[in-house]
Amino acid sequence: MTLREIFIQELMALLAAAPLFPAQVERSLSVAFSREESPVLVIHRGDEGVDGDLxxxxxxxxxxLVSVITRSDVPDQQADSVMEVAHPLLMSYKADALLGIWEEGTKAPMFANTDGQACMLTTQYRVQYRTDRLSLSA
Incomplete structure (x- = not known):
């Protein structure tokens, strides 16, 4: 398993284990969209680059990427409430080989065309980590 996937799995476990966490935690956007439950928080990947070669x-x-999918009369407000709980947990995450984690910002809410009560709010985080130049794992 790659380090980036280990980070995602550990972040999912961290959120799912938080007492009274206000959302279900998933790895797949397609699974989250197919569910009727709300809210659902999905941790998935964005881009990756190589910053330095030592x-x-x-x-x-x-x-x-941390996306919250909600269905309510004020779905963006509900998504923001989930991120209010998730953000400090994500920012405090520590792991071997992890050099740092920081927030890059949040995209504008995306509302479903057919259902104005469905919304996805995605916050972008960047993790920096070190590997052997020939490997994506520890």
Whole structure:
């Protein structure tokens, strides 16, 4: 398993284990969209780049996207409430090989064309980590 996938799995476990976390936690957007339950928080990947090359090691930066899918009369407000709880947990995450995590911003809410009560709000995080230059794992 790659380090970026390990980070995602551990972040999912961290949120799911938080007492009274206000959303279900998923890895797949398609699973979240097919559910009737609301809200659902999905952790998925964005882009990745190589920031530096240090002989046998590289520093990688991977975008981790956290999308909250809600269905309500004020879905963007409900998504914001979920992120209010999730954000400090995500920012406090620590792992071997992880050099840092920071927030890059939040995209504008996307509302479903057929159902104005469905919304997706995505916050972008960037993780920086170190690997062997020939490997994506620890």
């Amino acid at each position: 002989a046998d090691e590289v520093i990688r930066e991977c975008q981790i």
